Amino acid sequence: MPPRSQxxxxxGRSVLGGPLxxxxxxxxxxxxxxxxxxxxxxxxxxxxxxxxxxxEFLAFSEAAGNxxxxxxPELGFPGLRPGDRWCLCAARWEEARRAGVAPPVLLExxxxxALEVLRLEHLRAHALDAG
Numbered sequence: 001m002p003p004r005s006q007x008x009x010x011x012g013r014s015v016l017g018g019p020l021x022x023x024x025x026x027x028x029x030x031x032x033x034x035x036x037x038x039x040x041x042x043x044x045x046x047x048x049x050x051x052x053x054x055x056e057f058l059a060f061s062e063a064a065g066n067x068x069x070x071x072x073p074e075l076g077f078p079g080l081r082p083g084d085r086w087c088l089c090a091a092r093w094e095e096a097r098r099a100g101v102a103p104p105v106l107l108e109x110x111x112x113x114a115l116e117v118l119r120l121e122h123l124r125a126h127a128l129d130a131g
Contacts, residue, residue: 012038013112015120023050023109024085027078037087037111045089046117050109052128053084057103060096085109090117097122104128 012020025035031047032038039048051057053068058080061068068086071079080086085106094117096102107127114123 012036014108015110015112015115015123016107017112018108020111021106021108023087023106027080027084027086028076029085029087031087033076037109037114039111039113046091046113047087048090048111048114049088049093049118049123050085050106051088051093051103052106053080053082053086054101054103055082056101057096058082060099060101061092064092064095066092090114094118094122097126102126 014020020036020038022035023029023037028035029050030036030038031040031043031045037048037050039046058068068080071077088103090113093102093105093114102122103126105123105126106129107123108129110123
C-alpha cells in the first residue's frame, strides 16, 4: 500500500508579503494544525485569517451555526475563549466584519490567500500588529 500523500500547502506568505508567522500553538490552530494559518487546495473554508477571539465574535459564530466554544476532542478542537488566537475562515471573518463584530487580526500571521476574499484595508482596520 503506498504511503498516504501529504496535503499540499500554499506557500507561507502573509498579507503583508513577508513570511507567515505562527498564529497559535496553545490552542494549536491552523487547517493543518501546524500553528500557522497555512492553506491549500483541501482547505475549502480558507482558514487563513489569524484572529484573536472576542466574546462578541464567538457569540456571533455560534448564532451562525459554528459553535467555537464547545470542545470537540474527537476533532482535535479544544474549544475557544476570548483572547485565544485561531485561524478563521476568511468568509466568516468578512460576515462578522459586516455585522460589526469582526475579531482583531494579526496581519503577519494571516495568509496572503485571505486576500482572495478580503480587502487588505479591512484587515488593516482590525489589525493588532503594525502594518
